[in-house]
Amino acid sequence: MGSQPSLPEVNLADKTIVVTGANTGIGYETAKALAQAGAKVIVACRSESKATEAIEQMKKEHAEEKADPKKQRVQIKVDDLNVEFMALDLGSLQSTMTFVEAYKSKGLPLHVLVCNAGIMWGPEELTSDGYEPHFQINYLSHFLLILHLLPVLKSSGPGARVVSVSSLMYRFAGWNASDLQCLTNKDRGKRYSNSKCYQVMHMFSLAQRLEGSGVNVFSLHPGVVKTELATREGQQVPGSTKFFLSAGSKMLRTPFDGALTSLHAAANPAYDEKTALYFDSSKPQSVNSMARNKDKQEILWKYSLECLKDHITEDVMKELAST
Structure with a gap:
């Protein structure tokens, strides 16, 4: 997996950051660390009860770490965390739009949008919008979220960032322009890989369209991390995968170690003037030829729209064209 550089000291005072799926795992550690660095963090997820519990746990851990420097993993810049829940169900395009309107009504800036939420080996049933679940939750709803929050990101820049948490599994994606949702392939591992590849491809498409706008776009592989991603309710994980996760748990990264790559992409000032970077082990890495293929990127972009x-x-389309 390689070693990861620690996050350099950053002060995110006066920054507002949204992290989707921030109530557990990598998203939880990402949100907590960004809040400890001074940011106002919006925990965007489905369950208010789980989010509230997560926020309380963040604040408890923060108090313990503040009292004992040996426990600190990032430079703490605040006495109290500024963390707030907002409802977002990425399995529903209407819920995504409701979140957008609720966020805009608050009048908050948006300096970083971390698209972290996702599913792996999800249900076979289509979403209420009629889309394959991995395609919609991991990719399409995040695309919609980004499009509608672009004006806020632009007005909060320069240096605003969109960060998509992809996966090294993107390398196992296939390409079928007549079946981009992978509906004819019942292999949910393949569906997951495709959705993660689409996130990387979307990074390139969006970065091209936002050149000169002050909004930078990144994607990343957090490492093989021990999280609830493969064991959440409604997800049917093959027995072989469960065995691997159990037997290989000592080799897996902790959620915080996985979050380090997200933190570099979201807050490391070394990348203030960069865009269209894919991170692995907290450093920019190259991506495969399929993800870089501009013709395929355009096909995916048009299909998504x-x-x-x-x-x-x-107005949304004008926002893209105005850069």
């Missing part, structure tokens, strides 16, 4: 046409206004 077609899927979202009922939720995209002319």
